[in-house]
Amino acid sequence: MNRVISSFRDGKGFDIALVGAALLFLGIFAGLPLVYNVVMSFQAVDMFSLGTFARPFVGFDNYIAVFSEPIFWPVMRNTVVFVVASIGGQFVIGFGLALFFTLKFPGSTYLRGLFLVSWVMPGLVVGAIWNWILAGDFGVLNFALTGLGIIEDNIFWRSDTAFSLWAVIIANIWLGTSFNMILLSVGLASIPRDLYEAAALDGANGWQRFWTITLPMMRATIGAVISLGLIFTLQQFDLFAAITSGGPANSSNVAQYWAWDFSFRQYDFAKGATISVLMIALVMVASVIYVRSTRHEVRG
Amino acid sequence: MTAQPQIELTNIDKHYGSFHALRDINLTIENGQFVALVGPSGCGKSTLLRSLAGLESISGGTMKIAGDVMNGVPPRKRDVAMVFQSYALYPHMSVLDNLTYSLRLKRRPKSEAEAAANEVAATTGLQKLLRRLPRELSGGQRQRVAMGRAIIRHPKAFLFDEPLSNLDAALRVHMRKEIRALHDRLRATSVYVTHDQIEAMTMADHVVVMREGVIEQQGAPLELYDRPANMFVAGFIGSPAMNFVDGTVDGSGTGARLALPDEPSIQIGKRLEPGRKITVGLRPEFLQLASGDEAALHLSVTTVESTGSTTYISSLGEPEIVVVVNGRTDVAAGDKIGLAIAPENVHAFDPETGKAI
Numbered sequence: 001m002n003r004v005i006s007s008f009r010d011g012k013g014f015d016i017a018l019v020g021a022a023l024l025f026l027g028i029f030a031g032l033p034l035v036y037n038v039v040m041s042f043q044a045v046d047m048f049s050l051g052t053f054a055r056p057f058v059g060f061d062n063y064i065a066v067f068s069e070p071i072f073w074p075v076m077r078n079t080v081v082f083v084v085a086s087i088g089g090q091f092v093i094g095f096g097l098a099l100f101f102t103l104k105f106p107g108s109t110y111l112r113g114l115f116l117v118s119w120v121m122p123g124l125v126v127g128a129i130w131n132w133i134l135a136g137d138f139g140v141l142n143f144a145l146t147g148l149g150i151i152e153d154n155i156f157w158r159s160d161t162a163f164s165l166w167a168v169i170i171a172n173i174w175l176g177t178s179f180n181m182i183l184l185s186v187g188l189a190s191i192p193r194d195l196y197e198a199a200a201l202d203g204a205n206g207w208q209r210f211w212t213i214t215l216p217m218m219r220a221t222i223g224a225v226i227s228l229g230l231i232f233t234l235q236q237f238d239l240f241a242a243i244t245s246g247g248p249a250n251s252s253n254v255a256q257y258w259a260w261d262f263s264f265r266q267y268d269f270a271k272g273a274t275i276s277v278l279m280i281a282l283v284m285v286a287s288v289i290y291v292r293s294t295r296h297e298v299r300g
Numbered sequence: 301m302t303a304q305p306q307i308e309l310t311n312i313d314k315h316y317g318s319f320h321a322l323r324d325i326n327l328t329i330e331n332g333q334f335v336a337l338v339g340p341s342g343c344g345k346s347t348l349l350r351s352l353a354g355l356e357s358i359s360g361g362t363m364k365i366a367g368d369v370m371n372g373v374p375p376r377k378r379d380v381a382m383v384f385q386s387y388a389l390y391p392h393m394s395v396l397d398n399l400t401y402s403l404r405l406k407r408r409p410k411s412e413a414e415a416a417a418n419e420v421a422a423t424t425g426l427q428k429l430l431r432r433l434p435r436e437l438s439g440g441q442r443q444r445v446a447m448g449r450a451i452i453r454h455p456k457a458f459l460f461d462e463p464l465s466n467l468d469a470a471l472r473v474h475m476r477k478e479i480r481a482l483h484d485r486l487r488a489t490s491v492y493v494t495h496d497q498i499e500a501m502t503m504a505d506h507v508v509v510m511r512e513g514v515i516e517q518q519g520a521p522l523e524l525y526d527r528p529a530n531m532f533v534a535g536f537i538g539s540p541a542m543n544f545v546d547g548t549v550d551g552s553g554t555g556a557r558l559a560l561p562d563e564p565s566i567q568i569g570k571r572l573e574p575g576r577k578i579t580v581g582l583r584p585e586f587l588q589l590a591s592g593d594e595a596a597l598h599l600s601v602t603t604v605e606s607t608g609s610t611t612y613i614s615s616l617g618e619p620e621i622v623v624v625v626n627g628r629t630d631v632a633a634g635d636k637i638g639l640a641i642a643p644e645n646v647h648a649f650d651p652e653t654g655k656a657i
Contacts, residue, residue, distance in 0.1 A: 192386065192388065194384050194386055194388040195388050195390060195391075197353075197355050197375070197382075197384070197388065198382070198384060198388035198389075198390075198449075199390075199401070200354075200355070200374070200375040200376050201353055201354075201355075201375045201376065201378075201380065201381060201382050202376070202381075202401050202402040202405060202449070202453070203376045203402050203405045203406065204376060204401075204405050205376060208405055212390075212401070212405075213390065216392040217391070217392060219392075
């Protein structure tokens with residue numbers, strides 16, 4: 001008995017207890033729902049069988065049903081456009097800002113801190129504000145674009161099928177840029193200054209220093225930012241709910257919103273679960289990339 | 301060698317806000333010379349080196365490299381190479397890529413770059429390490445890569461910023477010789493910053509001693525040792541440091557009474573006005589144990605430390621006196637010893653200005 005106590009106090013027992021607690025938490029709150037979700041995607045689920053686990057297995061019927069939905073491919077296309085455009089915009093603007101803030105002008109650290117405000121705002125609030133900005137008749141964005149002579153007529157961002165998805169993307173880029181910037185700033189700060197000095201003496205101009213020093217040294221950070229961005233973007237639900245509700249005519253519907261719509265509006269839990277499983281597969285790929293990119297971290 | 305100096309600094313000034321980092325620096329470095337900038341930390345030696353590289357801007361004066369004015373020229377256009385204290389190797393590149401980085405930037409053909417890298421690797425003993433990443437190398441090997449990266453460019457000047465300070469003592473002594481041997485072979489103009497006066501003395505043709513942004517003295521290493529211009533240089537060059545004792549010139553003008561117990565009198569090797577207050581400098585290695593009439597001063601010993609080849613005898617007091625004796629001695633702590641010094645080895649300084657008399 002004493003040995004057990006002392007091993008808990010000083011030895012391996014303590015480590016095991018810590019790891020065990022984390023595993024237990026993950027198992028109950030992430031593992032079980034995940035498994036349940038996968039199981040459900042192979043079952044016939046309706047309102048009457050919702051309360052029991054013993055439901056008839058239907059094999060890949062749910063998958064076949066989802067794939068043959070007329071809006072399946074449009075939704076997948078929207079999801080890809082949403083993810084790629086959001087991450088692209090967040091990353092490019094975030095990296096630009098991160099590089100800008102390395103210039104260390106007076107007040108730069110405070111200004112950088114202010115950018116985080118966008119990240120602490122609830123998605124629904126951000127959505128509500130962007131609804132005003134994007135409004136077709138009185139929106140600030142249209143006012144600015146017409147004022148600058150970029151467009152002639154107002155764009156009805158939220159109700160025009162050609163723009164509705166982009167309305168959400170713009171809001172999402174705004175929401176995620178600061179997260180990208182902060183992570184990339186940390187990555188930039190960890191590159192030793194003397195590498196740039198050595199490169200400058202070796203004859204590299206600013207552009208060459210960026211390509212040969214900054215980018216390769218940022219590989220791990222960039223990998224992490226993009227894979228986390230993929231996960232956050234696939235999670236983005238609030239903005240769709242607040243800005244377009246997936247419409248009009250599913251023109252801004254994406255997988256995560258569609259899954260919610262199946263499960264909680266149409267109460268077709270099996271199809272909702274099926275779409276979620278497809279998304280889990282995608283996130284798994286992103287996670288593997290993320291883990292691999294941080295493992296290959298290069299530090300002098 | 302060309303007649304034109306390779307590096308010419310005239311009236312260089314550098315301010316950081318209100319801090320005056322470099323004051324009126326004048327320094328001429330001939331082609332092929334190995335110059336050491338030495339001084340305590342914060343003396344401006346690294347700032348001067350970084351200004352030469354273009355990594356710091358200067359506030360005033362003219363900086364010429366190979367005859368061209370370099371004020372305001374960006375580092376990449378100065379054609380100088382620098383070996384950093386941290387080595388600053390590119391951690392994501394192999395040794396080969398580190399060496400050929402500058403050539404690849406100039407878009408030299410791959411074959412030419414690799415041939416040059418092989419040649420440099422042979423010079424620096426890196427042949428077998430070309431595929432390794434910097435993190436897979438030892439400190440000494442990293443040091444060699446940093447040197448190789450500089451050599452491959454055939455620059456107008458090599459700048460070294462305390463390159464050996466991250467190595468352990470034994471390797472440091474070894475690399476010191478290697479760098480000097482390399483310099484003797486390549487005959488490239490080199491500026492070497494160090495806080496270690498032994499490195500400066502053993503490696504350089506010309507030593508520049510700096511303090512608080514000012515050049516205190518420059519010259520050949522032994523010239524600084526034999527004829528220090530002031531008390532700072534006298535105390536900085538030589539190890540252990542020179543003993544300083546206050547004294548007064550006696551009636552004859554060729555001797556001085558020292559402010560030590562018993563007020564001993566020694567010959568100072570020069571004639572000064574009687575009664576003048578001076579500071580006498582006695583190098584520990586020139587003080588010799590003596591007895592009877594030969595002993596000019598007597599001290600009681602506080603500690604005796606022996607390294608086997610050399611023995612350090614100290615007499616703690618105001619001031620402390622250290623004596624270095626070759627080999628071993630039977631002097632023990634608590635003993636009273638007699639010391640003598642040849643008049644030509646006695647330095648005299650003005651206690652007000654610190655300048656040599």
